[in-house]
Amino acid sequence: MKILLAVDGSPFTQKMLAYLAAHDELVLQGRNEYTALTVQSALPPRARAALSKEMVDEYYAEESAQVLEPVRKFLAQSGITLACRSEVGNAGEIIAKIAESEKFDLIIMGTHGHGSLGKLVMGSVSTKVLANCSVPVMLIR
Template identity: 45%
Template sequence: MKMLLAVDGSEYTRRMLEYIATHRDLFDLSHDYTALNVVAPVPPRVTGFVDRQTLDSYYTEHAEQVLAPVRERAAQNGWKLKAMHAVGPVAELIARTANEGGYDMLVMGSHGHEPMAQLVLGSVTSRVLAHCTKPVLIVR
């Protein structure tokens, strides 16, 4: 199976990776994993003051801080992992990548400490579910 892992460097990403590592009956070594980190774009009012090279470096550095521990975890567990990042609207890019990238499943963490309207699932998770046509496994 081809699995997309939405990662953001949070405690919920760590829990998701732990879940995958401890559930070998669902996530075995034959799967191909892609870790995706989507970086929210810098507001337009800021981009006018920063050159493109600096902005690109910021996005890459931010993504690498998130992806480096995921690569390390994958190496420890023997997972076949490809890592990538994108810049843009987080939920929409995660869903689009899952839908259009030939993935069999999207795996992501959730959170429960948002305002009351987002008590059960985080706002990014809710929007991904609304836009994703592939199966989504949400790990608490």
């Protein structure tokens, strides 16, 4: 089974990882192929224009490493090897596009509520993924 872990380094990513660690009988069945994906928001055009391409690329690489390295280390403790990947753009759209085009079997991601409607409303990224993707999505709250 190909599983895409959409991660952003937030407390919701930590909750998702804790859920996976606690429910290995449901998800971590030994023969799964895992990919951790983080999507960085694009720098504003004026900021990109003021910096060299190398500086922009370095910024994205550093931001991605801050998100992906703890995920890799955490899952390695459970004996799970995963591919790490980073992209730049709209997170919801990119997660859905990659999941569809690369034929993932499952997307696992964290979500959260907003304001007084916390139990009824999901985060905007998870909402976009659900709206733009036919791959099953497991949302961890």
